[in-house]
Amino acid sequence: MPCSRLPVVRQHLTAAAVSLFAEAVQADGVPPARIQRVALLVDEALAELDAPTAPADVRGPVPEDWTGAH
Numbered sequence: 466m467p468c469s470r471l472p473v474v475r476q477h478l479t480a481a482a483v484s485l486f487a488e489a490v491q492a493d494g495v496p497p498a499r500i501q502r503v504a505l506l507v508d509e510a511l512a513e514l515d516a517p518t519a520p521a522d523v524r525g526p527v528p529e530d531w532t533g534a535h
Contacts, residue, residue, distance in 0.1 A: 471514065474514070475511070475514055478507055478510050478511050478514070479511070481503075481507050482504070482507050482508065482511065485500060485503060485504040485507060486504075488500050489504070
C-alpha cells in the first residue's frame with residue numbers, strides 16, 4: 466500500500482498560509498500584491514485538497530448498444 470504524501474503537502478501549505486497571514490498583519494493588513502497572489506494560490510490549493518475526490522471515470526457506464534468498434 467503506497468504512502469500518501471498529501472498530509473505532508475497539506476502541512477506545508479498550511480505553514481505557508483500562516484506565514485503569509487503574518488506578513489499581512491505586519492503590513493497593516495495590506496500586503497504587497499505579490500504576497501496577495503501567493504496567498505490566493507495557497508488558499509486555492511488547500512481548498513482543492515479539501516474537495517471531495519471524483520471517481521476515476523465520471524462518464525458512467527457504457528451504453529448497451531455501444532460496440533466499441535468503429
